[in-house]
Amino acid sequence: MHSNDNNYKYHKNDLPGKDIIYIYYINCSNNESMPVDEIDLEIIRSLVDDARVSLKELAERTGLAVSSVRNRIAKLVSRGTIERFTVLINPDKFEYVTAFILLNVDAKNIINVIEFFAKRDFVLEVYEVLGRYNVMCKLRVKDLKVLKSFIDEVQNLKGITDIEIYISVRRHKESVWKP
Numbered sequence: 001m002h003s004n005d006n007n008y009k010y011h012k013n014d015l016p017g018k019d020i021i022y023i024y025y026i027n028c029s030n031n032e033s034m035p036v037d038e039i040d041l042e043i044i045r046s047l048v049d050d051a052r053v054s055l056k057e058l059a060e061r062t063g064l065a066v067s068s069v070r071n072r073i074a075k076l077v078s079r080g081t082i083e084r085f086t087v088l089i090n091p092d093k094f095e096y097v098t099a100f101i102l103l104n105v106d107a108k109n110i111i112n113v114i115e116f117f118a119k120r121d122f123v124l125e126v127y128e129v130l131g132r133y134n135v136m137c138k139l140r141v142k143d144l145k146v147l148k149s150f151i152d153e154v155q156n157l158k159g160i161t162d163i164e165i166y167i168s169v170r171r172h173k174e175s176v177w178k179p
Contacts, residue, residue: 095142103162113160
């Protein structure tokens with residue numbers, strides 16, 4: 001087993017004639033290792049680029065049979081590597097407000113605050129972070145009135161010691177991450 005950093009471990013298959021490098025991502029929340037090989041990565045990258053790509057096209061790209069590609073996708077889904085298939089919507093086509101909220105939350109209340117944010121449909125992302133703040137959220141709301149109402153709720157949450165809000169005026173890049 002070869003290790004490159006704390007989250008990824010690399011393992012080269014030692015079987016004769018086999019030159020496969022397995023990449024394990026260690027999920028920090030539950031410490032489970034998930035093997036992902038180069039073929040899985042090609043499937044994942046192709047699906048991120050276009051989730052409508054056919055199994056036949058994926059089979060051609062990977063050199064596998066269609067049934068093997070289907071099985072690999074099913075395994076990636078069952079292991080949680082692929083969380084869901086969805087549509088990427090261009091937010092510029094809607095008159096919504098994108099905002100970022102940075103919070104300092106005391107240690108006793110951080111989980112409750114994170115859960116409060118995670119339960120809201122308009123909250124797109126919630127992170128526990130290092131730096132001046134320890135929680136960061138991205139949200140997209142219908143208008144400033146909705147944002148103001150939500151901020152009023154947030155300010156009444158127990159354990160918040162500091163809050164900073166940024167409202168986006170123009171989006172320059174927003175994409176889906178792919179390994």
